[in-house]
Amino acid sequence: xxxxxxxxxxxxxxxxxxxxxxxxxxxxxxxxxxxxxxxxxxxxxxxxxxxxxxxxxxxxxxxxxxxxxxxxxxxxxxxxxxxxxxxxxxxxxxxxxxxxxxxxxxxxxxxxxxxxxxxxxxxxxxxxxxxxxxxxxxxxxxxxxxxxxxxxxxxxxxxxxxxxxxxxxxxxxxxxxxxxxxxxxxxxxxxxxxxxxxxxxxxxxxxxxxxxxxxxxxxxxxxxxxxxxxxxxxxxxxxxxxxxxxxxxxxxxxxxxx
Numbered sequence: 220x221x222x223x224x225x226x227x228x229x230x231x232x233x234x235x236x237x238x239x240x241x242x243x244x245x246x247x248x249x250x251x252x253x254x255x256x257x258x259x260x261x262x263x264x265x266x267x268x269x270x271x272x273x274x275x276x277x278x279x280x281x282x283x284x285x286x287x288x289x290x291x292x293x294x295x296x297x298x299x300x301x302x303x304x305x306x307x308x309x310x311x312x313x314x315x316x317x318x319x320x321x322x323x324x325x326x327x328x329x330x331x332x333x334x335x336x337x338x339x340x341x342x343x344x345x346x347x348x349x350x351x352x353x354x355x356x357x358x359x360x361x362x363x364x365x366x367x368x369x370x371x372x373x374x375x376x377x378x379x380x381x382x383x384x385x386x387x388x389x390x391x392x393x394x395x396x397x398x399x400x401x402x403x404x405x406x407x408x409x410x411x412x413x414x415x416x417x418x419x420x421x422x423x424x425x426x427x428x429x430x431x432x433x434x435x436x437x438x439x440x441x442x443x444x445x446x447x448x449x450x451x452x453x454x455x456x457x458x459x460x461x462x463x464x465x466x467x468x469x470x471x472x473x474x475x476x477x
Contacts, residue, residue: 258283260309261290266302266393271295280311287321288329297325300383300391318454324390335386337362342382344373346396358387373401377425398423400460400470412463414439419459421450435464 257280264272273293284290287306306319322330336358343351356362364382381396413435420428433439441459458471 256283257281257311258308259311259313262307263291263304265295265297265304267305283308286329287319288323288327291327294327298391299325300385301325301330301393303393322393330390334360335388335390336360337384338387339385340364340367340382341385341391342368342380344370344380345378346381348381370399370401375401377401398425398458398471400468402468411437412465412467413437414461415464416462417441417459418462418468419445419457421447421458422456423458425458 258277259280260274260276262272262274264270275290275292288304290306291304302323302325304321304323306321308316308319310316324330337356337360338358339353339355340362341351341353354367362384368380368382370380378399378401379396380399381394383394384392386392414433414437415435416430416432417439418428418430419441431444439461445457445459447455447457460471461469463469
């Protein structure tokens with residue numbers, strides 16, 4: 220009796236194995252051909268100045284070129300030096316891709332971004348380009364600006380600082396501009412102070428800054444307190460600063476692309 224049972228079980232095992240092998244074989248598919256993505260429209264602008272944006276709609280979709288600078292069909296007059304050009308592409312699914320950044324020389328040729336030593340910098344305050352101050356330095360790979368620019372003469376309030384660097388090939392980099400805040404002169408306070416308010420604004424619109432008072436605290440998490448649901452789709456900049464219990468405002472300590 221045991222021999223018959225064993226024989227029966229053996230054949231059941233074989234019957235189960237054969238269909239599984241056939242099923243796995245049927246799952247093997249031929250290689251998938253990768254089709255290059257095509258674009259139907261694109262935009263580009265220079266040096267983070269969205270007002271220079273050029274929009275192009277293609278009559279016939281085209282494959283994205285390896286060199287995005289080939290898409291430039293209207294080169295503006297650029298100052299001598301290195302410039303940044305941003306590209307945004309729309310594919311055949313009507314979806315805009317993220318922004319691509321490339322560097323070019325003022326004549327439109329591609330800039331070789333191999334690291335170069337810095338030998339000079341120039342800067343101005345409040346977009347006053349006619350009063351740019353140029354400073355020559357010993358060629359270096361890394362330069363710390365913290366103690367190099369004297370801003371003691373600034374009036375209290377918001378200002379812009381614009382700066383460019385020149386490499387040893389005599390090529391100027393793109394002009395970088397940042398908002399800075401000059402505080403009133405006060406007696407230094409050594410101990411860490413509690414926070415009693417914070418202020419935030421979007422896309423450098425300080426005229427629409429929102430101030431929020433809070434109970435004095437050593438640590439404040441703003442991640443869950445700032446509502447950004449009304450922002451339009453796309454890239455934005457969030458700026459936040461804090462006020463301590465002595466009513467002194469910090470600089471804008473937190474900025475991010477949203």
